[in-house]
Amino acid sequence: MLKLSFRKRLGSFLLEIDHTVTEKVTAFLGPSGSGKSTLLNCISGILNPDDGELLFSGQTLYSAPQKKCLPPEKRQFGYVFQEGHLFPHLTVQQNISYGRPRRPNGNTQIDMGTIIDILEIGELLARYPNQLSGGQRQRVAIARALGMAPRLLLMDEPLTSLDTGLKNRILPYLHHIKEAFDIPLLYVTHSISEVMALADEAFLLSEGRITARGEPHQLLASPSALPVAQMAGVENILSLPVVVASEARGVTELALGEQRLMVSYTETEPGSTVPIAIRARDIIVALDQDLRMSARNILRGTIRQIAVQAGRVMLSVDIEGHLLSVEVTSDAREQLGLAEGTVCYFIIKASAINLLWEA
Amino acid sequence: MLTAAEVSALVLSIKAASLSLLLILAPGLLIGWILAKFSFPGKSLLDTVVMLPMVLPPVVSGFFLLVLLSKRGLIGGLLHRLFGLEIVFSWMAVVLAISVLSFPLLVRGIVTAIETVDPQLENAARTLGASPLKVFFTVTLPLSYRGIIGGAILGFSRSLGEFGATMMVAGNIPGKTQTLPLAIYNFVQVGQDLSAYRLVFLSTLIAFATLWIAERMYIKR
Numbered sequence: 001m002l003k004l005s006f007r008k009r010l011g012s013f014l015l016e017i018d019h020t021v022t023e024k025v026t027a028f029l030g031p032s033g034s035g036k037s038t039l040l041n042c043i044s045g046i047l048n049p050d051d052g053e054l055l056f057s058g059q060t061l062y063s064a065p066q067k068k069c070l071p072p073e074k075r076q077f078g079y080v081f082q083e084g085h086l087f088p089h090l091t092v093q094q095n096i097s098y099g100r101p102r103r104p105n106g107n108t109q110i111d112m113g114t115i116i117d118i119l120e121i122g123e124l125l126a127r128y129p130n131q132l133s134g135g136q137r138q139r140v141a142i143a144r145a146l147g148m149a150p151r152l153l154l155m156d157e158p159l160t161s162l163d164t165g166l167k168n169r170i171l172p173y174l175h176h177i178k179e180a181f182d183i184p185l186l187y188v189t190h191s192i193s194e195v196m197a198l199a200d201e202a203f204l205l206s207e208g209r210i211t212a213r214g215e216p217h218q219l220l221a222s223p224s225a226l227p228v229a230q231m232a233g234v235e236n237i238l239s240l241p242v243v244v245a246s247e248a249r250g251v252t253e254l255a256l257g258e259q260r261l262m263v264s265y266t267e268t269e270p271g272s273t274v275p276i277a278i279r280a281r282d283i284i285v286a287l288d289q290d291l292r293m294s295a296r297n298i299l300r301g302t303i304r305q306i307a308v309q310a311g312r313v314m315l316s317v318d319i320e321g322h323l324l325s326v327e328v329t330s331d332a333r334e335q336l337g338l339a340e341g342t343v344c345y346f347i348i349k350a351s352a353i354n355l356l357w358e359a
Numbered sequence: 360m361l362t363a364a365e366v367s368a369l370v371l372s373i374k375a376a377s378l379s380l381l382l383i384l385a386p387g388l389l390i391g392w393i394l395a396k397f398s399f400p401g402k403s404l405l406d407t408v409v410m411l412p413m414v415l416p417p418v419v420s421g422f423f424l425l426v427l428l429s430k431r432g433l434i435g436g437l438l439h440r441l442f443g444l445e446i447v448f449s450w451m452a453v454v455l456a457i458s459v460l461s462f463p464l465l466v467r468g469i470v471t472a473i474e475t476v477d478p479q480l481e482n483a484a485r486t487l488g489a490s491p492l493k494v495f496f497t498v499t500l501p502l503s504y505r506g507i508i509g510g511a512i513l514g515f516s517r518s519l520g521e522f523g524a525t526m527m528v529a530g531n532i533p534g535k536t537q538t539l540p541l542a543i544y545n546f547v548q549v550g551q552d553l554s555a556y557r558l559v560f561l562s563t564l565i566a567f568a569t570l571w572i573a574e575r576m577y578i579k580r
Contacts, residue, residue: 072485099487
């Protein structure tokens with residue numbers, strides 16, 4: 001669908017991409033400075049690559065050998081900017097109509113009324129951008145990009161400028177958009193939870209290059225995602241199936257092979273998978289199972305590998321086929337006599353397990 | 360009250376300055392936009408040529424105009440052959456002289472105003488399907504019009520005060536090419552102090568008012 005094969009140099013930074021995007025919702029995940037915005041600017045036509053080519057559904061957007069370059073206004077790609085960039089001199093109504101095509105361009109399913117309904121901005125139409133809150137502004141920015149009936153929707157960290165509460169309120173809107181409109185969505189973010197929540201396929205971007213790609217749950221549970229996980233300060237990312245979700249008990253039980261992991265209650269269907277993150281230092285190691293304590297998660301596993309780096313002892317632990325990183329002090333390692341092959345119990349407080357996806 | 364000579368000087372000045380503003384506004388917007396938005400070889404040369412009248416002695420600018428606009432000059436000769444126009448020492452020469460001299464101030468104001476518009480807003484408009492021209496009229500201009508009006512007002516006041524270039528290319532013909540500053544000079548020369556005082560007062564009043572409005576345009580955003 002979208003063939004990206006180009007290079008773009010900005011000062012000493014080099015973005016070099018050679019991949020094809022095929023899924024409906026694609027996320028590019030990477031830390032700031034990894035080239036995410038440059039990538040979107042090249043796709044939208046705001047920036048021109050130095051070399052290579054860009055194709056969308058067979059149409060040439062940019063081609064160095066053919067000396068061809070389609071200007072942004074001819075690409076019909078909606079672009080939701082990180083800071084919104086609403087036109088300050090226009091009302092919300094005028095903003096969202098700005099890109100409205102004069103003649104229907106085939107994407108007839110995109111109806112302004114539907115957009116306004118889905119994003120719940122009907123009340124805001126007469127206001128100016130400076131009379132909107134951060135979350136409202138971002139919703140209007142999304143509506144403006146959808147209003148042009150785009151062939152592709154680009155989003156640059158659409159939720160980053162919002163605080164967590166607002167994020168969780170906007171995410172469902174993005175879900176609605178994904179379901180309601182047949183528009184491929186390509187977005188960049190440094191948030192693992194956003195990727196988990198929306199994307200069909202994710203690319204890891206690091207220093208201008210794609211280091212890994214795949215289905216988000218698999219990708220983030222794989223070792224190639226380690227840089228991203230560490231960037232977020234999380235060593236363990238797992239996708240686990242739900243066994244029971246009990247609102248009355250306030251817990252959701254996840255299956256780790258035959259064993260169970262309790263996390264705080266979240267509204268999910270049994271059988272669906274939930275991505276979770278656990279920091280290596282939040283896991284406690286014990287040699288006995290029958291300790292009397294409040295922590296509900298006591299998992300049995302085997303130490304596969306011990307690595308010492310910068311004074312930290314990192315255990316690589318196999319729990320029912322899942323590899324987890326556990327951090328202990330060297331004192332603890334000596335006193336407990338931890339060695340490769342030792343079977344021990346791993347204690348995790350439910351509150352130390354972060355759900356990466358909020359329904 | 361004002362004498363007929365004083366009134367005609369005042370009216371000519373205001374008419375010429377207004378006409379000049381109409382004449383240079385569109386080219387000023389175009390060149391200001393080009394200077395603010397594009398980089399190309401020869402850009403600093405264009406910038407220098409446009410700004411030159413701001414630093415040249417007005418008499419020198421006037422001399423260049425005289426050479427260009429006279430019946431044997433490059434532009435004057437052409438206009439004479441085609442339309443039988445004689446520019447030099449006419450009201451048209453007044454308009455052209457003050458246009459050239461106030462153009463740099465107008466362009467400066469426009470460039471500054473356009474540069475204050477966030478380029479990301481213009482990029483956003485492009486992605487929404489707007490051509491560069493549509494972006495200019497629907498985003499750039501509405502967001503920078505205050506600064507542009509401010510620049511136009513400054514150019515207008517500069518026009519009202521022009522002396523040297525006008526003298527060179529249009530002369531100092533009462534009732535025909537004698538603008539406000541030229542009339543003041545004349546009245547002082549022939550000892551009509553009262554007339555000179557009245558026109559000096561008027562000039563100061565106009566300058567104060569225009570500058571005050573221009574300042575308010577810049578500050579109130």
